[in-house]
Amino acid sequence: MADQQARTGVDKRPTGIPAIRWEEPPEGPVLVLLDQTRLPVEEVELVCTDASALVEAIRSLAVRGAPLLGIAGAYGVALAAARGFDVAEAARALEGARPTAVNLSVGVRRAESAHRAALVRTGEPTAAAVAALAAARALHREDAEASARMAAHGLTLLDELLPAGGHRILTHCNTGSLVSGGEGTAFAVALAAHRAGRLRRLWVDETRPLLQGARLTAYEAARSGMPYTLLTDNAAGSLFAAGEVDAVLIGADRIAADGSVANKVGSYPLAVLARYHHVPFIVVAPVTTVDPGTPDGASIEVEQRPGFEVTEVVAPQVAATGAAGGIPVAPLGTQAYNPAFDVTPPELVTAIVTEEGAVSPVTAESLAGVCARSRRAAEPA
Numbered sequence: 482m483a484d485q486q487a488r489t490g491v492d493k494r495p496t497g498i499p500a501i502r503w504e505e506p507p508e509g510p511v512l513v514l515l516d517q518t519r520l521p522v523e524e525v526e527l528v529c530t531d532a533s534a535l536v537e538a539i540r541s542l543a544v545r546g547a548p549l550l551g552i553a554g555a556y557g558v559a560l561a562a563a564r565g566f567d568v569a570e571a572a573r574a575l576e577g578a579r580p581t582a583v584n585l586s587v588g589v590r591r592a593e594s595a596h597r598a599a600l601v602r603t604g605e606p607t608a609a610a611v612a613a614l615a616a617a618r619a620l621h622r623e624d625a626e627a628s629a630r631m632a633a634h635g636l637t638l639l640d641e642l643l644p645a646g647g648h649r650i651l652t653h654c655n656t657g658s659l660v661s662g663g664e665g666t667a668f669a670v671a672l673a674a675h676r677a678g679r680l681r682r683l684w685v686d687e688t689r690p691l692l693q694g695a696r697l698t699a700y701e702a703a704r705s706g707m708p709y710t711l712l713t714d715n716a717a718g719s720l721f722a723a724g725e726v727d728a729v730l731i732g733a734d735r736i737a738a739d740g741s742v743a744n745k746v747g748s749y750p751l752a753v754l755a756r757y758h759h760v761p762f763i764v765v766a767p768v769t770t771v772d773p774g775t776p777d778g779a780s781i782e783v784e785q786r787p788g789f790e791v792t793e794v795v796a797p798q799v800a801a802t803g804a805a806g807g808i809p810v811a812p813l814g815t816q817a818y819n820p821a822f823d824v825t826p827p828e829l830v831t832a833i834v835t836e837e838g839a840v841s842p843v844t845a846e847s848l849a850g851v852c853a854r855s856r857r858a859a860e861p862a
């Protein structure tokens with residue numbers, strides 16, 4: 482079950498907005514989410530008391546973005562365990578809530594295997610629930626650390642590629658503290674550039690169909706005092722042609738073993754534009770977004786969204802419920818093509834910045850190398 486509550490004591494710092502947190506009131510543990518469908522108009526919390534409420538929050542995009550989906554999935558398993566639900570059943574429901582972001586199943590499986598191992602070891606459901614929560618907390622903490630390291634590596638790369646400074650960066654979708662335990666992925670790099678006095682402008686794509694750029698990235702940029710300008714997705718071409726973009730920074734929902742990058746629909750056209758205009762196209766994502774089990778871009782499942790998001794003008798919080806009923810902007814019965822993501826081939830990606838450093842050129846071998854480095858770093862000394 483999910484309850485809504487108006488946020489009291491909203492964190493007003495420019496960054497570090499808590500998108501998710503675990504609480505243990507006397508009635509039992511809950512997962513508290515900042516409802517992202519209501520931003521930027523109001524800050525409302527969703528309080529989930531079971532995994533099915535979290536599944537609904539994931540489907541409706543109240544909680545979204547690859548790294549945060551992983552963290553939410555892990556806490557969802559912990560919630561099911563702590564509340565005495567069937568953990569395997571909850572895990573499968575959570576994993577299936579959205580198909581493209583691989584982090585969701587990475588997070589769910591990590592908490593589930595910690596739960597299973599503790600149950601085998603102790604035979605105690607309570608100890609197993611504690612282990613699942615510890616795994617979720619560890620993932621949350623590691624994501625914050627990865628975010629800080631990606632920001633540092635990303636800024637170094639930007640400074641190498643653009644030695645003149647005064648970076649004008651174009652970004653797509655929302656990749657900041659709303660999707661992370663830390664300050665995010667691509668947005669964290671732009672924020673690092675801003676703090677270093679080297680960001681001249683952040684160009685923010687509004688991002689169809691749910692306006693994650695306009696509603697969420699602009700919200701985070703404003704709170705951080707960054708110089709930013711919002712544009713429609715299809716205005717990007719004229720911006721490149723005018724020589725106003727020095728680099729593109731985006732996140733990723735899944736990176737296939739060959740380096741193909743699935744991200745919010747509209748990323749691939751930006752990569753094509755960037756190549757034509759000789760502008761670096763940089764993907765920023767934690768190693769957990771690389772999926773060695775997906776061989777190439779064609780194997781990535783792309784979520785398809787309902788057509789009414791295109792044929793009607795609908796408020797995001799209404800669209801999130803899956804209900805049509807907005808203002809029609811196309812003739813009745815019009816079919817719409819509305820994928821949530823697209824796939825950029827590795828040859829269009831200048832670099833992938835991970836917490837282990839930048840990978841460039843992007844190939845199956847260079848990606849496998851960074852994954853191996855990450856595994857070695859995680860091994861106990």
Ligand SMILES: CSC[C@@H](O)[C@@H](O)C(=O)COP(=O)(O)O
Pocket residue numbers: 542545546547548582653654655656657660665666667693731732733734744745746821
């Ligand atoms: C760091 S977030 C990377 C991606 O998850 C992000 O760019 C994105 O496409 C999010 O899509 P969404 O549909 O809002 O979950």
